[in-house]
Amino acid sequence: MTFFEAKDVVKQYAGHKALNKVSISVPKGSIFGLLGPNGAGKTTLIRIINQITGPDAGEVFFNGQPLKPEDVKRIGYLPEERGLYKKMKVGEQAVYLAQLKGMSQKEATKKLKAWFDKFDILPWWDKKVEELSKGMAQKVQFIVTILHEPELLIFDEPFSGFDPINANLLKKEILELRDKGATIIFSTHNMGSVEEICDHIALINKSEKILDGPVEQIKKRYRTNTYEINYIGEFDKLDQVLKADFEIIDQAKGIEFNTLKIKLNNGSTSNELLEQLLPYLNIVSFREIIPNMNDIFIRVVKESKTI
């Protein structure tokens, strides 16, 4: 079931198009990765979802209904450019931001205290933000984003600036929120950082969506049938004994073992390859090279250019 949907969204700024007929569809309860290089249009799309700006053309649906102003209550947004009032007290400020999301002061205070306790920052409730360490400030920002229990959570470059410990804490909490039923959108240019937790992605480049779908399907579609073989021993006439279907892409010598990369062409299988190699090599490991999102992105961009 689709929880959020954008259809043919166009956003034009003087001189350039930020989004050109971009459509995405985010399934309910999924973690959706919005990927693309800096300046591709990701933040513009996110701002449209948050109604910070409106689309020039196209439609945006939230839970099946056209997006309306009251929906901001049901969205939690952690922007890429995020911060807090430095001179304000931490607790006071968190309550203020929660009130702006429509929570009552009493309810916000109660919930915030629980979250602060969970994240070990309760003693900082009455301190000024400028006294907090960066990691603590990030925890506060995260709590404020999710406090009103939004159904849709949007994180723009969530891990930039987070130290590894906090980044892990964040991942854990996000997965927990997903398990409780929230839908999550991740936006990042650092594709490696989110691919293991996203189940759907959309790739955006130069204002256009160039690829989208479930991560597994995409990876399957872009597998290259290339295998990496680590072996001990030497055999330099491999190209003479292998079938023509097995294309040697790379052959490198290492200290402990040597490495071979072979591409399988014309429907030949990995078992056939193994059979052919066994008489000559002492194999240590054998695995398929699965392309990561970065590789796929580069490939798709290249392909879209040639078309």
Next chain:
Amino acid sequence: MNKIFIIIQREYLSRVKKRSFLILTFLTPLLIAGIYAFMIWMMLKDDTEKRTIAVLNESELVEPVKSSEFTTYNYLQNASFEEVKSSMEKKGYYAILVIPKNILQTKTAELFSHKQVTIEVKSNVGRQIRQHIEKLKRSKIIAEANMPDLEEKLAATRTPISMRTIKFGEGGEIKQSSTEIAMGIGFAASFIIYMFIFMYGVQVMRGVIEEKSNRIVEVIISSVKPFQLMMGKIVGVAMVGLTQFIMWVVLTGIIITVGSALVLPGVDMEALQQAKSVAELPAGAASLDAGQLKMAQDILGTFDLAYVAGIVGAFIFFFLGGYLLYSALFAAVGSAVDNETETQQFMLPITIPLILALYIGFAVAKNPESSLAFWGSIIPFTSPIVMLVRIPFGVPIWELLLSMTLLIGTFLLITWIAAKIYRTGILMYGKKVSYKEIWKWLRYHN
């Protein structure tokens, strides 16, 4: 709608709780009261320094200057100027007064001293010699005229005139007015407005820059509309300004009332204040004569309740109108830059009309009927300041209404424009913005 109140509340409380606000709010009335007290003290204080002045009298006048409680005049017979001069320090003379032989012709006497003599000493000596000579001449004339009661008759011809200015009110009734007072009130009020627009306009701008450089703005506008955030800030800061102004008025009033009741029991403060404009400073309140008290009462009569209420009402209206107009512009400037040093290029178009208004105000205070006064008080960018100068002199109702309507209209228009700039500007980071760029923002829709 509820959210804008939450924003106003934060903007207001976060500023009112600041130490700098509290200090400024409580210290300024003390300062005003202090200046006030100092002026009264200056007026009441006697010169209690004991001085001895050597007198070399070469003229025929007999002891033209008389010693008083604090100043002693030593008449030195048969002493040369050089002798006295060399013995000055030893004998502790403050100065040497030389009355020349032909003083009746030259009408000049000389005071020699090492330090500059005080004005009081100088004028006192001058007055005494003058009175002495006048008395001599008068008695000579009286003797010649052979009229024993001439002295009294001449005295009876002296007639001091006090001018009361009275203007016609709207309904033709007669109102007492005081030009000086009207000028003073008008100018003070307009200057306060000028100061407040600047002070609080810049606070709005700083607030916007703070939100931008803290990077909190995008977090907030995912919950509220940029317009709500901007208006919340503008209104919140306006309330801070009004709070400060009211605190100043109330605290100054309390301090002066309490202070004068404690320090100067039985002294009519209003009368005393009025005495400043009288040429000779009174030695104390007791020396105020009936005429001066009458004048003070006249001036107090100028302040009937309707007049004061009218001025206060106009003040609040034009303060708010002017502030709202300019603070929207200040907010737009704040949104377009990344830090305060970059505001220079955009501040100029805002500060020029404001400063111009203040100068027009100066000119209008002197001539409230000029066409400069009319246009200055109608055009919305200068009207909050210029109109306040004019109001104490009386302004036709239609002009007032026209000015107010234009101010409200312009404020709405400017706010609308500023909001468009603001909306785009607050999300622009690390970009040098030009006027051309801002012009583009105005044409973005949503």
